[in-house]
Each structure stands twice: as structure tokens, then as C-alpha cells.
Amino acid sequence: MSTPSTPVPEEPRSSNQMTISASTQELADLIDIHLGELRPQDPSWRVADSPISGRGIFATREIAPGEELFREHTLLVGPTAHRSTNLRTCTLCYRLIPGSTDSAALCPAGCGLPVCSECRDSSRHDLECKLFRKWKPLESQRIEPRALRILSVVRCFFLDEAARKLLYAMQANMDRYYMKEVQRAADCFKHFPREQDMLDYFYRTICAFNTNAFEARSNVDGHEVLVRALFPLAGLLNHQCTPNAAHHFENGETIVVCATERIPAGAEITMSYAKLLWSTLARKIFLGMTKHFICKCVRCQDPTVSLFVSILYFSAWMRHCIAIVEKCHRNSSVDRATKMSTQGPTRRGLSTEIQYWEDAHFQIRPHNTFMFPK
Numbered sequence: 123m124s125t126p127s128t129p130v131p132e133e134p135r136s137s138n139q140m141t142i143s144a145s146t147q148e149l150a151d152l153i154d155i156h157l158g159e160l161r162p163q164d165p166s167w168r169v170a171d172s173p174i175s176g177r178g179i180f181a182t183r184e185i186a187p188g189e190e191l192f193r194e195h196t197l198l199v200g201p202t203a204h205r206s207t208n209l210r211t212c213t214l215c216y217r218l219i220p221g222s223t224d225s226a227a228l229c230p231a232g233c234g235l236p237v238c239s240e241c242r243d244s245s246r247h248d249l250e251c252k253l254f255r256k257w258k259p260l261e262s263q264r265i266e267p268r269a270l271r272i273l274s275v276v277r278c279f280f281l282d283e284a285a286r287k288l289l290y291a292m293q294a295n296m297d298r299y300y301m302k303e304v305q306r307a308a309d310c311f312k313h314f315p316r317e318q319d320m321l322d323y324f325y326r327t328i329c330a331f332n333t334n335a336f337e338a339r340s341n342v343d344g345h346e347v348l349v350r351a352l353f354p355l356a357g358l359l360n361h362q363c364t365p366n367a368a369h370h371f372e373n374g375e376t377i378v379v380c381a382t383e384r385i386p387a388g389a390e391i392t393m394s395y396a397k398l399l400w401s402t403l404a405r406k407i408f409l410g411m412t413k414h415f416i417c418k419c420v421r422c423q424d425p426t427v428s429l430f431v432s433i434l435y436f437s438a439w440m441r442h443c444i445a446i447v448e449k450c451h452r453n454s455s456v457d458r459a460t461k462m463s464t465q466g467p468t469r470r471g472l473s474t475e476i477q478y479w480e481d482a483h484f485q486i487r488p489h490n491t492f493m494f495p496k
Contacts (some may be wrong), residue, residue: 144291146177147172152288154356160193167191167391174360175415176293178390185385191367191377196351197285197329199275199338202265204348210265211347213273214247216374218345224265234259234269234310249280258312272307274335274350275327288354294329295414303328333357340374350372362392363405363421369393391427444457 144152150169154161172178185191201213209221210227219227219238223296227236229247233254241247253276261271278289304324308314315321334357335350356369356377366389369379385391395413396405402422409417 123444144287147289149288152284152291154228155284156197156288156354157194159194162192165192166495169355169358172390174362174390174392176360177358177362178392179355179358180390181385181387181460183387185381185391187383190357191379191381191391192374193372194353196338196354196375196377197281197289197354198274198277198335198352199349199375200277201270201350202337202348202350203271204344207348208345209267209270211269211345212236212241213250214241214244216345216347216349218343225263228263228265231255232259234261234266234268235273236265246280250276253279254311257314260310260312266307266310266445269310271303272324274352275324275331278327278331287351289327289330292330292334292354292357294326296329297332297335297414300328300332301325303321335376336371338374338377340371342373346354347374351375351377353377359391359393359397361409361417361419363394363396363398363417363419365382365392365394367391367393412490418458 146169153169166181166183166189167179168182169177170180172180179191200425201207201209201211203209210217210221210224211217212219213235215238217238218240219236224236229235229237229242229251231242233251235247235250235254237247250273252262259266260283261269278286281289304321307324308316308321315324331352333351334354335352336356338349338351340347340349351371351374354429356379359367359379366381366383366385367379368382369377371377379391381391400408402424406422409415478484
């Protein structure tokens with residue numbers, strides 16, 4: 123008997139931003155609870171409405187260059203599950219799991235998650251393991267990236283009430299790709315929740331997570347891995363192409379934000395979502411594709427920026443895109459012809475061709491949408 127198709131969360135038509143469930147002051151109070159012991163006794167910043175976008179962080183006094191503004195632990199974190207990464211990485215401690223096969227790295231209980239021998243008996247894994255086993259993974263011998271990628275969002279089930287309120291008080295931008303992320307995860311399980319309210323819950327969580335999450339690097343025992351991490355306070359930093367703050371990570375689960383120049387009292391603290399040395403056109407393309415806005419800062423409106431450099435970048439980028447699409451088209455055509463000659467026009471052949479085009483989509487985009495905050 124075929125598995126019923128998964129309904130897709132309906133996308134509101136009026137706006138690409140979901141309703142925020144808390145005021146700015148309520149958000150600030152929830153962030154104070156989240157910071158806990160890491161909250162400075164006399165912080166040099168405050169959360170307020172921003173003229174740039176949504177809410178932002180503002181200096182309450184003059185801040186010196188190099189001064190640490192705050193450090194923050196992650197609210198939610200999980201593996202990125204990129205195709206280029208080693209999936210045989212423990213989902214809890216991020217150590218590389220010994221062995222050369224996926225089956226050796228998977229939890230022996232059958233949840234489908236890669237976990238090391240030291241973390242298998244932890245209470246944290248026990249909760250996730252029971253939930254995934256309840257959903258019954260369809261893949262038992264191979265690490266499924268789509269199921270692994272949804273793990274960071276699934277962990278919202280285990281947040282306390284204050285942390286969950288904070289998650290839903292954050293800005294959440296809608297994107298059609300986020301809908302597909304829910305559907306792809308559902309296709310990895312036999313009994314994934316298919317009720318519309320549960321799918322909407324997943325979709326709302328993914329939108330909030332991907333809008334504000336960072337891609338952080340964690341280095342454990344010499345094994346470097348990329349993780350998706352949500353830092354609610356750092357996620358409020360708005361973008362400027364000439365930022366006055368920068369950040370770095372400590373093992374992927376702690377972010378440290380420092381001033382890069384003198385910040386006067388009352389000024390908004392900002393960071394750059396794009397590479398600082400990119401041309402204006404490159405930054406606009408990247409921000410438009412990944413963050414869904416066009417930057418109108420002073421640097422982007424500077425008429426002295428070299429148009430020649432921007433044209434060269436755009437020309438090279440377009441040639442790169444065309445080459446990737448042509449390569450994927452050739453590969454998909456060969457695969458389709460091979461499968462039709464040996465098996466006939468099967469559904470699997472069509473899925474293979476679709477996957478090639480999806481791979482092209484990911485390669486064309488300079489970065490994934492969840493690499494930078496808000």
C-alpha cells in the first residue's frame with residue numbers, strides 16, 4: 123500500500139514575513155532569560171526597534187574598538203548535513219565516529235541518527251532516539267541527510283517554555299524552499315506527523331530558525347564540522363556593508379561579538395551578512411537570493427564604486443551558472459537514457475533527473491540561506 127502524500131503547509135499570500143508573537147520589550151526580556159549567567163551586569167547594548175529592519179541592537183554608551191559586546195550560547199543547534207561534509211559525525215558531541223560505513227555510525231536502536239558510543243546512553247539522545255523511532259525511518263543502513271537536517275528543528279520539541287516563547291518571538295521570513303524542507307523530511311519516515319497543524323508548526327519553526335541561524339564551525343579532536351546554530355541575540359544584528367561589529371565562534375555552540383570600530387552611544391550595532399571585499403553587485407545578488415532584501419546602505423549607494431568590476435563579476439558568475447546547468451542537463455539526460463534502456467521509464471529515473479537540477483540550484487547559489495542571521 124502506498125504511503126499517503128504529505129500535504130504542504132499553505133503559504134500566506136499577503137507578506138513574506140510571519141506575524142511576530144511578542145513585543146520588542148517582551149523579546150528583550152526573553153533574551154535576558156536566555157543569556158542567563160552570560161548576561162553582563164551592565165550591558166553596553168539594548169534591544170530596540172530598528173530603522174534598518176525589524177528589531178536591532180543599539181549601543182547604550184560609547185563602545186571602544188575591540189571591546190567584547192556579548193557572548194551567547196546557542197538556543198538550537200544541529201548538523202548542516204551538507205553533501206560535502208562527513209555525515210559520520212556524532213549529532214551531539216560532533217566527534218568523528220570511527221568506521222568506514224554509515225551503518226557503523228548509526229545508533230543501534232534504529233533511530234537513524236549517527237551517534238558515538240559515548241553519547242548513545244545520554245538522556246539527550248534518548249529523547250531524540252525515541253521520537254525518531256516512533257516515526258520509523260525508512261533508511262536503516264545509510265545516513266539520510268534530509269532526516270539529519272531536520273534534527274535541529276525537531277529539537278525545539280525539547281525546549282522549555284521560555285525558550286520556545288523566545289523562538290516564536292523572533293522574526294520568521296517565509297520561503298518556498300523551507301516548505302520543501304518539511305516535505306523532504308517527511309518522506310524519510312513511515313509515520314512522520316502529517317496533520318496540517320503539525321506541518322504548519324514545523325514550517326513556522328524552520329522559518330524562524332533559518333531566518334536567524336548562523337552556520338558555525340565546531341572543532342572537536344581535530345575534526346572540523348559545520349553546524350546550524352541559532353543565537354537569538356546575535357540574530358538581531360542587522361546588516362550593513364560597512365559594519366561596526368564582527369563575530370567568531372567557540373566550538374560552534376557559543377558566539378562572541380566584538381566591536382570593530384568606535385561605536386557612539388545610541389548607534390545601531392551591525393554586522394555584514396556578505397563578504398566585505400565583494401563588489402556592490404555581488405553583495406546585492408547574494409543578499410537578494412539568500413536574505414530576500416536589497417541593501418540600500420551608504421556603501422551600496424556610493425556612485426564611485428567601479429561598475430567595471432561589477433560587470434566582470436556578473437559575467438563570470440553567469441558563465442559559471444550556465445556551465446553547471448549544462449553539465450547537470452547532460453548528466454540527467456545520460457542517466458535517463460540508461461534507465462529507460464534497462465528498466466523502462468520508471469519513477470526513479472525521473473527522481474534522479476530532478477535531483478540533478480536541485481543540485482544545480484544549490485551550486486548556483488553562492489551560499490545557503492541559513493548561513494547568516496536574519
